[in-house]
Each structure stands twice: as structure tokens, then as C-alpha cells.
Amino acid sequence: MKTINHLQTKSSSRYNDFDPEQDGNKNTKFADLIIDGNSLYQILKKYDMVPSLGWGSNKYQRQMIDYFLLRQTHPYLYYRYPILVCPWCGDEECGFISVFIERKEDVIIWQDFKLEPDNKPINIGPFYFKWVDYERVINDTFGSAGIQ
Incomplete structure (x- = not known):
């Protein structure tokens, strides 16, 4: 039996209040995925995605939730889903x-x-x-970082 991981989310943003990198950039707010206490955003931060x-x-958020709950397949990725996206627009x-x-x-498996x-x-x-x-x-x- 594989070890079961613990998933939770936390409201987060691309930059903290004192980060000089936020000047002129979009400080996107999002639901950070925390796996066993570790932020997936921080683990993959070098790719500059959220x-x-x-x-x-509203429509985008519902679609992402439907993907992650396997209610619908992605139109061209099938059972692959965008877990981190462009922080400016979310466009693939x-x-x-x-x-x-x-x-x-x-059991749900991410791999x-x-x-x-x-x-x-x-x-x-x-x-x-x-x-x-x-x-x-x-x-x-849904809505944890607001609806845009």
C-alpha cells in the first residue's frame, strides 16, 4: 500500500507584501495546494506559474474543479490537467x-x-x-481567492 498524502489548500499570492518583485507585476491570488505541509507553488516557483x-x-474555476474531480476530461490533454498556469491570465x-x-x-493519484x-x-x-x-x-x- 502506498503512503497516503495529506492535501489541503491555503489562500496565497504570488508575492508577499515586501517583495520588490511585485512592482509592475500581477500579484495573483490563488488557492495554494499544500501536500504534507509543503506548498506546491513554492516547490515549483522557479517556473513562475501559479x-x-x-x-x-466563475466559469474557469468551476471547470478547473470539474477537471480535478474527474467530472470531465481536458479537451486535448485527456486525463492530464493544468495544475499550474500563467499568473497573468491562466491561459494554457x-x-x-x-x-x-x-x-x-x-484513492486519487497525481503523477x-x-x-x-x-x-x-x-x-x-x-x-x-x-x-x-x-x-x-x-x-x-472555489472562490477562495475571489472571482474575477
């Missing part, structure tokens, strides 16, 4: 980090992270989450 959950329009054409998500009985569109592997994961906890956490991201 988590795709918790921000954007700007580049993104994808993850393969599957459900096996009552095979890739930098897109170059399809370059990122060496993190896999992560295993209990479905009942995972579903609640993902649903709770």
Missing part, C-alpha cells in the same frame, strides 16, 4: 505544468508532472489522496 485553482472567473497557451490524475477506488508545451518531465510525485478528503479540499477552492 496553481490553477481558486482564482479567475502561455505554458503550464500538467499532471496526470487518476482514481483507483477511493507524471510535466512542463508544457515542451512535455518535459518534472521530478515530483506521485501523490496519493483519499477521495473523500480530496473531493472536499478541491471543492473548497
Whole structure:
């Protein structure tokens, strides 16, 4: 049996209040994905992308939640989903980090992270989450950083 990871979210932003990098940049607020106490945003910060959950329009947020809960497949990635996206617009054409998500009985698995569109592997994961906890956490991201 694989070790079950603990997933939670925390409202976060791209820059802290005293970060000089925020001048002239968009300080996107988002639902940071915390896995076993570690921020996925911080782990992947060097790619200058933000988590795709918790921000954007009502329609965008609902679509991301539906992807992560496997209610719908991505139109061209199928069971891969954009987990980190452009902090300015969230558009996949700007580049993104994808993850393969599957459900096996009552466990959700995140694995095979890739930098897109170059399809370059990122060496993190896999992560295993209990479905009942995972579903609640993902649903709770809606509106956590507001609706734009």
C-alpha cells in the first residue's frame, strides 16, 4: 500500500507584501495546494506559474474543479490537467505544468508532472489522496481567492 498524502489548500499570492518583485507585476491570488505541509507553488516557483485553482472567473474555476474531480476530461490533454498556469491570465497557451490524475477506488493519484508545451518531465510525485478528503479540499477552492 502506498503512503497516503495529506492535501489541503491555503489562500496565497504570488508575492508577499515586501517583495520588490511585485512592482509592475500581477500579484495573483490563488488557492495554494499544500501536500504534507509543503506548498506546491513554492516547490515549483522557479517556473513562475501559479496553481490553477481558486482564482479567475466563475466559469474557469468551476471547470478547473470539474477537471480535478474527474467530472470531465481536458479537451486535448485527456486525463492530464493544468495544475499550474500563467499568473497573468491562466491561459494554457502561455505554458503550464500538467499532471496526470487518476482514481483507483477511493484513492486519487497525481503523477507524471510535466512542463508544457515542451512535455518535459518534472521530478515530483506521485501523490496519493483519499477521495473523500480530496473531493472536499478541491471543492473548497472555489472562490477562495475571489472571482474575477
